[in-house]
Amino acid sequence: MTPAELREAYRQVTDRIGEAAARSGRSAEDIVLVAVTKYATVDQIQQLLELGHTDLGESRVQQLTQRVAQIDEFLARKRTLANAAPKSKDLMPEQVRWHMIGHLQRNKVKQVVPLVSLIHSVDSLRLAEELHNYAARHDLTIDILLQVNASGEGQKNGVACPAAFHLAEQIDTMVHLRLRGLMTMAAQSDNPEDARGAFARTAEIFKDIRDAKIGGPTLNVLSMGMSHDFEVAIEEGANVVRVGSALFGEKPADDA
Numbered sequence: 001m002t003p004a005e006l007r008e009a010y011r012q013v014t015d016r017i018g019e020a021a022a023r024s025g026r027s028a029e030d031i032v033l034v035a036v037t038k039y040a041t042v043d044q045i046q047q048l049l050e051l052g053h054t055d056l057g058e059s060r061v062q063q064l065t066q067r068v069a070q071i072d073e074f075l076a077r078k079r080t081l082a083n084a085a086p087k088s089k090d091l092m093p094e095q096v097r098w099h100m101i102g103h104l105q106r107n108k109v110k111q112v113v114p115l116v117s118l119i120h121s122v123d124s125l126r127l128a129e130e131l132h133n134y135a136a137r138h139d140l141t142i143d144i145l146l147q148v149n150a151s152g153e154g155q156k157n158g159v160a161c162p163a164a165f166h167l168a169e170q171i172d173t174m175v176h177l178r179l180r181g182l183m184t185m186a187a188q189s190d191n192p193e194d195a196r197g198a199f200a201r202t203a204e205i206f207k208d209i210r211d212a213k214i215g216g217p218t219l220n221v222l223s224m225g226m227s228h229d230f231e232v233a234i235e236e237g238a239n240v241v242r243v244g245s246a247l248f249g250e251k252p253a254d255d256a
């Protein structure tokens with residue numbers, strides 16, 4: 001994939017986000033695109049940042065750790081260059097926001113928390129407690145989403161729909177965690193319409209939690225939709241979408 005192809009893919013994804021947002025009475029600025037970098041090269045990530053992109057997502061701890069270090073170094077280098085020769089048209093963000101979107105084991109909490117702005121994948125009371133203990137020890141507040149299993153698939157991570165409300169209530173009592181909203185993944189399917197039911201169910205739980213004033217005014221994140229279904233997700237109320245292959249290409253065959 002050439003830089004021009006990546007730029008074009010980025011433009012297409014952001015255009016489609018804008019159109020889907022318009023269909024749900026919102027605008028492109030209301031939707032955050034998290035570029036999922038798990039199958040991207042470091043060059044591709046750097047090119048995306050040069051286009052002004054700020055939000056990046058990783059699903060595995062080891063890769064997150066590597067990527068954060070690589071990108072930090074790249075940004076530091078860029079800043080040094082920019083200070084030496086300022087360019088008015090530089091779109092590069094000062095800082096990127098990393099999102100942890102994959103399953104998080106409790107023994108990896110201390111590695112992940114310092115690196116990320118938002119953890120999308122809190123799916124148990126025990127993980128929430130571990131995060132809360134860590135945050136209390138370091139006098140932090142950690143932004144999290146509760147991951148809901150709205151597609152009902154046995155093997156998927158996420159708390160079952162009927163349990164989500166109660167877990168949200170429990171997390172709401174943990175003063176060092178800030179519950180920002182919900183995340184879900186739809187079942188794999190060739191037809192994006194198949195995802196609509198799971199997204200609508202998650203949006204409904206989100207509304208129930210908000211109506212109950214759980215989380216307060218900062219409960220405002222609904223993370224739903226990936227490359228194949230982000231438009232349907234936005235139509236159903238998502239304001240964060242997590243897109244990998246539509247930006248960077250399909251995953252390499254040897255990684256299947």
Ligand SMILES: *Cc1c(COP(=O)(O)O)cnc(C)c1O
Nearest residue numbers: 036059101226227242243244245
């Ligand atoms: C890989 C991944 C994505 C992005 O998937 P694509 O289909 O490549 O867009 C989004 N969310 C999670 C949790 C993922 O693991």
